[in-house]
Amino acid sequence: MPDSGEAQPVKGSNQGDSQVRVYAVAPRENADPDEIVDGFLEAMTSDDPGFATARKYLTKQAAQTWKPEQSITVLTTAPNRDQADRNADPENQGRAYPLSGRKIATVDARHAYQPISPANYLQTIHVVQQPSGNGKGGKEWRIDSLPPGLVLGEADFLRNYRSVNKYYFASGEDWVVADPVYIRQRQDPVTRMDPVTQTVKALLEGPTNWLKPAVDSSFPSGTELKKGVTTLTTDDQSTLKVPLNAKADQVGGQPCRRMAAQLLFTLGDLTSVRVEQVELQKASGQPLCRLGKGQAAEFAAVRNTDGDESPYFVDEQHKLMTLDVGDKGANAPTEVPGPLGKGPTRLRSVAVDRGETRAAGVGETGRDLFVSSITTEQELPPAILSSKAAKPTDRLSAPSWDGRGDLWVADRDPAAPQLWMVPDGIGTPVKVRTPWLEDDARIESLRVSADGVRIALVVTRDGDTTLQIGRVQRQTSGEEPVVSVLDLQPAAPRMESVTAVSWAGPSRLVVVGREAGGVQQIRYLQTDGSTSATAVLPGLNGVTSVAAPHEDTAPVVADSGNDGIVRLAPGANWQPVVKTGTSPVYPG
Known part of the structure; x- marks a missing residue:
């Protein structure tokens, strides 16, 4: 505890308590304009039916045209109400109150949350005097101009929605x-x-x-x-x-x-x-x-959720292995049947299909992509795809399977960057249309959702590594299948740098990244980029990859550098599983 120095005011925590309720209070008689604005901002955070009390702070015309259901603007904290400029409206003797803050998201009339990188927010609430409605004559201050929809701090938003x-x-x-x-x-x-x-x-x-x-x-x-x-x-x-x-x-x-x-x-x-x-x-x-x-x-997109989900990883011999990370502790890894487990090919990264019958592996040099059975012994088939990049780090990314059995991988060759989809894991690779993959953009890693409609991409552009969610669209009419990834939207705009990502259910992600000026953290995010204060997982240093199960019953696993492969069981802390290993993955 400090024992000297000046006391300084600080803003409260952003954690919203859903059990707290705010009850709107109507404006008092002869309230000054400061009270009118403050009372209205507080009334916007309530559950008042029809926002009837909030409308009492507005002029009759403004009360009729204000549509709180139209949109929500979400700020990091409740909007700051600055002092009015008394000279801004000398003709009507009104007053304009600047509202400021840091805007982090909007919610539209369809209830869709759209995050943005924190940006300055500046709007104005204008108040005027109008005849009093109490029958005693005189005038009262009311708001005649205001920002559209609701304007809420993040804590109030999470409390109400x-x-x-x-x-x-x-x-x-x-x-x-x-x-x-x-x-x-x-x-x-x-x-x-x-x-x-x-x-x-x-x-x-x-x-x-x-x-x-x-x-x-x-x-x-x-x-x-x-x-x-x-x-x-x-x-x-x-x-x-x-x-x-x-x-x-x-x-x-x-x-x-x-x-x-x-x-x-x-x-x-x-x-x-x-x-x-x-x-x-x-x-x-x-x-x-x-x-x-x-x-x-x-x-359901994933239909075999009755069985226990088991993660896989690449061991120190660069072979595919499976982990037993049950509640009673972790047992020794088990060798996977087939050429990726027992064969001579050394692996850099892997992905196991959701039926757990096949695996895709990128060779140790990052050049070649192989697909093989993990249930029967066989010769390793020829590479399905190869990169021509000079550096191993510029070659193939770790692969990913969607729920329909298609395999995805990115070629990070600076001379010809490309996202590929392999139909059923064995068909002729299809070049995915990616109009955004230009202007020095590079796909670092990818994970496709079980439904095959969304893809999480870690993308580097202009020195920034961000998490983007793309929509997968397929066109089956015609001889050649046409697959596109379109309309990328940020999924972690407050993170300055993203290291790894994994799907953790139908619309949730586990993301490893760092906010501006902060340390690396692991947290849950919705695919729309929204989060809550309770979504942060226990700290872990040096995480390079992470894998989460489809259901919460199995642990999250991660590659933590010096600590090797570790697991995080529900309600527990990180525990070591394998001292040496990389590329932990769940099916998908």
Whole structure:
């Protein structure tokens, strides 16, 4: 503790407590303009129905045009309200109050979170005097001009909103893709809907604009909840009955089952309700179809989650090995059958397909990509792909499998940088269209999601190494398949440098990186770039790669340099597993 020096004011922690509730207070009579602005900023953080109290701080015209549901601007802390310039509006005798802060994200009308690198935020709230409405004459200060939507500090945003995954089908496929959005923690002030109903409404509104080109919804266009529905609750059989409007009245059979599956996956994220079965209903109340959790499992992107997930790694002899990292401790690594485990080829990096029958390995020099069985002994097939780069570090990245069995790898050759996709791991390699892979951009590493619709890329450009999420689009019409990775968006904009990444479920990532002026950290991030204060994992030095399971029941594993391969079991700290080894991976 310091025993000398001046006391200095500091801003409070950003950690939002979802149990704390803010109740809006109406402006007092004859409130001065400072109080009006401060009271309005506080009222924006409340759950007041319709934001009715917040609107009392506005002029009649401003109250009618203000749309808090239109957007949310998220700042690092609550907006700073500076003193008004009394000379800024001498004609109307109004006052303009500058609002400032550091903007880190926006949330649009579709509930999609869009992070940005922290940037200065500067807007203005303008107040004027208007006739008092108390019948006593006189005038009162009210706000007549303000920024659009809500403006919240990160702590207030996380207290009022929570992330949920909506689910849609990968275009033309029969498995679902997670689409994270933010809904209110409690009743929505504008729609008066509870969180379950908000979530269903968000699903019916369709995918976010970024994901929309790569997914389909089984709900007919225009499908909404039956008018007037603001609460959805399960019965004593944990069945949720969802009444829809007439747009869905003619749906039946498999399309209805797919609609129900989208609902079941979406509601599975809500801890406030336990849904074992959904029943879709016509506008008349008649049932359309029912589907249970067990039946919906056939639409999952990863369908073998009942078995234990085991990680793999490259040992000190550069051979593929598997690890046993169960709860009772780590056993000795096991040699993997096949030429990548027992053969003479020395490996630099590996990836195991999600069915755990094949592995892809990049040779020790980084030049060649091989694919082989890991269940049977065989000769090593010829290389599927080779790089012509002069330096090993400029050659092939570590490979990655998606859930449909396609294999991905980047060639980092400065003379011809390219992202490749190998259909089914054995087909003719396809050049992926990457219009952004230019201007000195380089793919350091990649990981493809289980659904095959999103790809996490560690990209270096102009000396900065950042984490980007790209949307995978496939075109099957024509003789040659056309695959593109488009619309890269930042997934860790507050990290100055990113070292490694791994998928950790349908829409979550484990990221190793460093914020400006900080030390290396490992943390969970949503694919939309959002996070929470509790997402940081215990510290670990010198991490060069990380691997996370699809389910939380298995430990995270990492290559920690001097400590070798280590594991982090749920609720525990890092523990050593293998002293010498590299490239730890889970299937995928």
